[in-house]
Amino acid sequence: MVTSTAAAHKTPQQQTRVLIVGNYCHDVLMQKDTVKAESLGGAASFISNVVNGMSVSCNLVSKVGEDFKYPVDFTPIVIPTSKTTVFHAYFDLAIHGNCHQDRVLKRVSACDPIRPSDLPDARSKFGMAVGVGGEILPETLERMIETCDAVFVDIQALIRVFDSVDGTVKLVKLEETEFYSLLPRIGVLKASSEEAVFMDVEEVRKWCCVVVTNGKEGCKVYWKDGELGIPPFLANQKDPTGAGDSFLGGFVAGLVQGLAVPDAALLGNLFGSLTVEQIGLPKFDSRLLQRVKDEVQRRKMQFLRCERSEYEPEFLKPDGHEQFHVSLGAAKSTPPFSIQARPWTPSNSPKETEQTPIPHYTAQAKLLASSVYEEPIQTVEGKP
Template identity: 70%
Template sequence: MGSENRNQLPPVRGLIVGNYCHDVLIRDDAVIAESLGGAASFISTVLDGVSVSISSSYVSKVGSDFSYSVMHAPIVSPSSLTTLFHAYFSSVSTERQDRILKRVRACDPILPSDLPSSSFSFGMAVGVAGEILPETLERMIDLCDVVFADIQALIREFDPIDGTVKLVPLKNTGFYSLLPRIGFLKASAEEAPFVDVDEVRKLCCVIVTNGKDGCTVYWKDGEHRIAPFPTAQIDPTGAGDSFLGGFTAGLVQGLSVADAALVGNLFGSLTVDHIGLPKLDLKLLQRIKEELVKRKMGCSEVHEKQLDKFAKPSGHQQFHTSLSAVKSIKSESAN
């Protein structure tokens, strides 16, 4: 055991910035669930579950009314209540049964002064309710070697009357000038039209998630479609957050961009098949860890010789097949 500990590398340090919140799910005017929400909650579930090599600091704000026990303690604001969202669903069948999301109240924004002063290998800007300011993202960029940003943290505005979420073009925000200094920008298919992917891909890597169709990775010189993991969608809340957590975990642990996006798709699919945070049992997580280690070891020599980090490495399809087999563990246990 002593030899094993001596050979173990120190954990990679990450900075995750975004508020926890309370989510209330409403179907046909009846409350069907209340749960912990916010991108930080979904991302911590993924990062804490799948990687022993990542040690992250979380900067989130809540009010004194915050009613959940979490692994990463938030900052308690004395001047506001916890962010609260109502998500409205309808029983009427539609092609995409997306929710209507309304922000009922918002906690205080996260300020640059709320961030720790130490340096980090990576940062994740994952606000959900407008809590990340341009100056906060700029400070994250200064502190972190690479930053992953979720577009929902940058382009959401909220109706002053009923709190309905509205999207604005990224170019009309104070964040656009920072894009050349971040590494990866994630957007959903619904958010992508507000990004101008063809222009932004020249500045940073853009990943567009598209539910049951997987995702597409865009960079300056090309693009890849990344295969999905089929699942029955019950609640889309947090799927993009879980994707970003899985994608980041894959990259941090040495996978290629394409392979890491497969890991993101896997965790997105594990999130949408029930309400609330993904339920990841220890057996499932252990199998995922084993597959990540095998994939990293199998690709290490290829990666060292590979100049284009965006190229799909050999064995990519087999990696998808292996992860699909792991996902079947959850399907079998659910039955």
């Protein structure tokens, strides 16, 4: 059952490994004023799915209305006086010169923002500010900075604004927001390649680590003294929705378990590639997850790193990085289920005993444009 009060949502006074902050959403795909698909949305849904799959302890603070209609692993705060945040994505079939399908994203309803008082009193090792509908307030991010050893922020939580008349989503320059002064106090700022143009990467990298995802090109990590490209994993793409969220979930899960930044980014790329291969909120096969966790543990033990009281990122590519990429790729190829072989007898021919693995997809419908977008959305100036 979901809880209706923030007080009931408070956690015991013990450190949580990961604190995820961002509202769940209802996403609706519209074409010619007709609903084509509906799905659970919000970056928090994809991120918690990955973090939970990697067996990393976490807490999630999310607000919804009483109309929230999806089962989730982490209980949200229900606000009886508010509706769940809803996004409508409108698509035009015309293809423009930039080779992207034109789309207008609108926030048609917004649940209450997440306030500092909604956050747990316990400290967290890693905090993740991943709002999509304006629910992350500057004072909430500041509170996360005070109570978390390191804070990771998705730039969409900072630069999205919404038209006062119809809720159309626009992007503004990061330096124009109230969050800009907090950048020197966060650990990592993540952006897609389309969102990255709304900040001065060369300036921001002086204050915090910047990670820019670029779909099938992998990602790039920037820090004060250098930068590093991280290779992607091959993927049979069916839907890019949520890839950036899953990347961030895998990236943080890797750091929590002791990986250096380049290795953690590889883990993020892996989960991004797994997400685009599925329709719906990805459901990760248990055998695949176990192989990935085994590879992460093996990689961690190579360095025998000690636990640290503070977040101390290691940006240089460690020895064996390329082999770790190969090992994760091999884990990704794990069949989706165990094939039970039967002993041959005259009554069952080889053709009868042969079984072909069937791809596994979640039954949940998925919106083709959700809370994280690989395509550009409208900017304040009306340009992608």
